[in-house]
Amino acid sequence: MHKPSKKISRLVATTAIAATVLAAQAPNVLAVTQPHPDQELNQEAVKKQLQVEGVEQLENGVKLDLSSDQNAFIRLFSEDMAKVSILKEGEEEYFSEAISKKEWDTPSFDVSEEKGEITLTTDEITIKIKKEPFGIKFLDKEGNVINEDYMQNGSGYDGEKPYVYKKTTEDEAFYGFGEQSGLEVNQRGKSIGMFNTDAYAYETDTKYLYTSIPFFIGLKDEKAYGMFFDNTNRSYFEMASESDDYYYFYADDGTLNYYFMYGPEIEDVLDRYTELTGKMDKPAKWTLGLHQSKWEYSADDIERVAETYREKEIPVDTMHFDIDYMDEYRVFTWSDKFGDDALHQKLDDMNFKKITINDPAVKKDPGYFMYDEGTANDYWAKNPDGSNFVGEVWPGDSMFPDFSKEEVRDWWASKHDILFDKGIDGVWNDMNEPAVFDGPYHTMPLDVTFGEGENKRTHEEYHNLYGHDEAEATYDAFEMYKPNERPFVLTRDMYAGSQRYAALWTGDNVSEWDHLEMSLPMNMNVGLSGVPFVGNDIGGFAGRPDAEMFARWIEVGAFLPFSRIHYDSDKKAEGKKQAQEPWAFGQEVEDISKKYIEMRYKLMPYLYNAFIDAAEQGTPVQQPLVYQFQDDENTYNVSDQFMFGKAMMLAPIVEPGQTERDVYLPEGETWIDYWTGEEFDGGQTITTEAQLDHLPIYVKKDSMIPTREVQQYTGEKPLENLVLDTYLDEKATYSFYEDDGATLDYKDGEYNVTDLEVKRKGKHIEFKKKEKATGYDTDLESYTLKLNGEEAPKRVRAAKAKYKEVSSVEEVKSTQESFFYDKEEQALYVNVPADEKHKVKIFFNGKKK
Numbered sequence: 001m002h003k004p005s006k007k008i009s010r011l012v013a014t015t016a017i018a019a020t021v022l023a024a025q026a027p028n029v030l031a032v033t034q035p036h037p038d039q040e041l042n043q044e045a046v047k048k049q050l051q052v053e054g055v056e057q058l059e060n061g062v063k064l065d066l067s068s069d070q071n072a073f074i075r076l077f078s079e080d081m082a083k084v085s086i087l088k089e090g091e092e093e094y095f096s097e098a099i100s101k102k103e104w105d106t107p108s109f110d111v112s113e114e115k116g117e118i119t120l121t122t123d124e125i126t127i128k129i130k131k132e133p134f135g136i137k138f139l140d141k142e143g144n145v146i147n148e149d150y151m152q153n154g155s156g157y158d159g160e161k162p163y164v165y166k167k168t169t170e171d172e173a174f175y176g177f178g179e180q181s182g183l184e185v186n187q188r189g190k191s192i193g194m195f196n197t198d199a200y201a202y203e204t205d206t207k208y209l210y211t212s213i214p215f216f217i218g219l220k221d222e223k224a225y226g227m228f229f230d231n232t233n234r235s236y237f238e239m240a241s242e243s244d245d246y247y248y249f250y251a252d253d254g255t256l257n258y259y260f261m262y263g264p265e266i267e268d269v270l271d272r273y274t275e276l277t278g279k280m281d282k283p284a285k286w287t288l289g290l291h292q293s294k295w296e297y298s299a300d301d302i303e304r305v306a307e308t309y310r311e312k313e314i315p316v317d318t319m320h321f322d323i324d325y326m327d328e329y330r331v332f333t334w335s336d337k338f339g340d341d342a343l344h345q346k347l348d349d350m351n352f353k354k355i356t357i358n359d360p361a362v363k364k365d366p367g368y369f370m371y372d373e374g375t376a377n378d379y380w381a382k383n384p385d386g387s388n389f390v391g392e393v394w395p396g397d398s399m400f401p402d403f404s405k406e407e408v409r410d411w412w413a414s415k416h417d418i419l420f421d422k423g424i425d426g427v428w429n430d431m432n433e434p435a436v437f438d439g440p441y442h443t444m445p446l447d448v449t450f451g452e453g454e455n456k457r458t459h460e461e462y463h464n465l466y467g468h469d470e471a472e473a474t475y476d477a478f479e480m481y482k483p484n485e486r487p488f489v490l491t492r493d494m495y496a497g498s499q500r501y502a503a504l505w506t507g508d509n510v511s512e513w514d515h516l517e518m519s520l521p522m523n524m525n526v527g528l529s530g531v532p533f534v535g536n537d538i539g540g541f542a543g544r545p546d547a548e549m550f551a552r553w554i555e556v557g558a559f560l561p562f563s564r565i566h567y568d569s570d571k572k573a574e575g576k577k578q579a580q581e582p583w584a585f586g587q588e589v590e591d592i593s594k595k596y597i598e599m600r601y602k603l604m605p606y607l608y609n610a611f612i613d614a615a616e617q618g619t620p621v622q623q624p625l626v627y628q629f630q631d632d633e634n635t636y637n638v639s640d641q642f643m644f645g646k647a648m649m650l651a652p653i654v655e656p657g658q659t660e661r662d663v664y665l666p667e668g669e670t671w672i673d674y675w676t677g678e679e680f681d682g683g684q685t686i687t688t689e690a691q692l693d694h695l696p697i698y699v700k701k702d703s704m705i706p707t708r709e710v711q712q713y714t715g716e717k718p719l720e721n722l723v724l725d726t727y728l729d730e731k732a733t734y735s736f737y738e739d740d741g742a743t744l745d746y747k748d749g750e751y752n753v754t755d756l757e758v759k760r761k762g763k764h765i766e767f768k769k770k771e772k773a774t775g776y777d778t779d780l781e782s783y784t785l786k787l788n789g790e791e792a793p794k795r796v797r798a799a800k801a802k803y804k805e806v807s808s809v810e811e812v813k814s815t816q817e818s819f820f821y822d823k824e825e826q827a828l829y830v831n832v833p834a835d836e837k838h839k840v841k842i843f844f845n846g847k848k849k
């Protein structure tokens with residue numbers, strides 16, 4: 001397999017030192033924490049194999065009587081997805097909170113049995129179940145084996161631990177697994193653990209991070225399948241880490257059940273997985289703008305930073321309020337300065353959106369309404385003896401809401417008017433591992449309990465769901481108080497399915513080069529785990545970047561799905577007072593920041609549409625190359641390049657002192673250097689220069705990228721002119737979605753979809769559009785078709801109407817039925833009225849290009 005060469009001086013040692021220094025300064029609260037030691041499987045136990053002793057056909061699959069008093073249920077949820085459950089006597093089939101769709105229409109299928117093998121066949125997959133020993137094989141309709149049990153060990157329980165062994169071969173790649181450290185996108189060879197952990201200043205080899213998504217994609221022979229191990233306990237994935245012949249996954253406890261879904265396209269796997277676990281909502285547009293944040297901004301700082309953005313005309317939408325806004329860290333309270341209406345008014349007047357952090361822990365403080373109400377109603381997590389669990393977090397001794405109870409979630413949601421009444425637009429959930437400073441391994445003891453009666457669960461089982469349920473409660477607050485607004489919840493902790501409620505930021509990263517590098521594969525794998533809305537603290541949270549690092553980071557940061565500059569309090573920054581706003585590093589870096597942030601705002605229609613795909617099909621916004629190019633094996637291990645939406649590929653510099661890098665251009669496309677217009681064939685590695693202000697970007701030929709004029713904040717100006725930045729070979733198309741970007745009115749059909757097409761037809765080029773949905777009252781007056789790399793035209797017309805030639809880009813945008821040819825740029829601009837009924841034809845002098 002090809003791997004683009006890298007000249008890396010990895011700063012692992014430096015990061016380790018930085019983390020230790022930072023941790024040493026405030027040992028109790030900031031130590032890099034790890035959960036209790038990993039539990040391993042007993043190798044003797046997993047050799048014991050199960051036998052099938054009886055078969056019963058079910059409405060949607062089969063039930064098998066297994067030896068050792070176990071039962072297996074293999075159910076078909078669709079023609080390409082099956083759920084496998086292996087249960088001990090008396091246990092019921094299980095759905096965790098991850099699952100948003102439980103009822104599926106059973107696909108038509110056949111069952112047969114011969115030669116000790118049971119076969120289930122749908123139109124898309126075949127499942128073969130071997131009876132002695134018990135083992136499962138999934139095949140595609142051509143009979144290729146897609147995935148099969150590793151028969152030496154198979155699947156079952158080692159005591160309380162459910163496990164599954166699968167066969168693999170050296171060429172199989174693995175992606176997904178939620179939020180993972182490391183510099184590689186392909187997770188093959190790794191030992192992965194899932195136990196939500198407050199991992200302040202984590203490193204490239206930290207095993208446990210904040211979020212657990214026990215889902216992955218296997219890719220072999222260019223065919224992809226998904227595997228979702230729905231078990232909320234701490235789980236482990238040994239991905240060919242011990243042998244190239246097998247991988248296995250298991251959990252500390254709980255039931256054995258997994259979903260297998262077949263692609264063969266990665267795209268289809270994700271679409272199906274997010275049908276099962278839910279898709280993200282269409283986001284409010286403002287959430288896609290830039291966010292600015294710092295722990296320990298004073299109220300004055302917030303105002304001053306907001307003003308400076310506007311003065312310097314660097315686009316930004318949102319200021320974040322970190323924990324200091326509260327009255328001594330009591331959740332749902334405001335301290336005088338931060339609660340001052342004048343501050344909120346000023347921010348509102350400058351058209352800022354505002355997000356407040358919120359922590360789960362409630363100060364143990366009789367007389368404080370949250371404590372009193374929660375105590376009176378019995379809302380807290382409990383010790384095994386039934387008393388309330390108390391643990392230390394920011395407010396000191398605290399209680400932990402039992403978010404597993406609907407009643408508690410409703411109560412929590414109902415308190416958000418305290419934030420919303422100040423005009424807060426979004427809520428940021430932190431510390432929801434939950435982090436407990438004085439608890440074992442920085443969280444609660446595993447025997448703390450949640451729920452009651454039948455629903456009672458230990459912390460051990462519930463741990464990875466705590467953040468998920470808090471996110472749901474927060475999401476519910478929007479439904480309660482802002483019923484026609486699109487919610488925005490940002491969370492640090494997720495389980496599978498949390499994308500239904502929240503966006504994810506990847507916690508307390510560090511201002512180190514390898515963190516910038518690591519952010520790429522990390523986000524790409526989060527995206528391949530059903531969570532498109534992800535970002536990392538730009539510039540790094542812990543520590544402080546230097547000018548070069550910040551410049552390179554903002555170049556990537558401007559293209560993150562969730563784009564926020566956020567940094568640690570000065571106390572912990574090793575004495576450095578270096579600030580992390582775009583202007584804090586001198587003029588050059590300010591200019592670079594502005595250039596790329598403006599580019600994000602220009603690309604807003606394209607970015608918003610990428611998010612529409614995310615909401616409708618589970619499509620990641622920041623994609624690894626393999627997502628679109630799974631037929632090109634050379635993409636499988638490319639970890640430092642990514643697709644930003646469908647058409648743009650970014651190859652950032654993520655190492656110090658570098659001014660050039662190698663770029664792999666996937667096969668099957670022609671690639672255009674976004675800055676120079678130079679064309680390259682796909683299927684090769686090129687070397688490109690990249691001075692400090694230069695982010696290498698390549699566009700797929702035959703693509704159309706909708707852009708608009710820059711705004712200082714989203715919603716500053718109506719979208720009246722849409723520029724279709726087009727790179728044409730034969731035919732470029734775009735299906736443009738538009739709605740108000742803020743409310744839920746799209747659910748009542750208030751949206752537009754316009755299919756746009758530009759086609760080369762011999763000596764002329766034709767532009768046409770077709771309205772597919774017209775429910776939204778658009779402000780759009782015209783399209784500016786920008787054709788890159790074309791000759792000067794002879795004439796442009798639509799039916800009988802002749803478009804007139806004008807002499808500048810400004811003029812072409814302000815007139816209609818006009819065109820302008822920019823000789824230097826070799827770009828042709830044609831302004832087409834939005835209500836143009838006819839095809840627009842562009843004629844050239846010369847021969848067909």
Ligand code: MIG
Nearest residue numbers: 294295322323357430507508
């Ligand atoms: O124990 O609220 O990850 O973004 O600034 C630290 C203060 C608590 C951790 C979050 C970080 C936030 C910080 N929080």
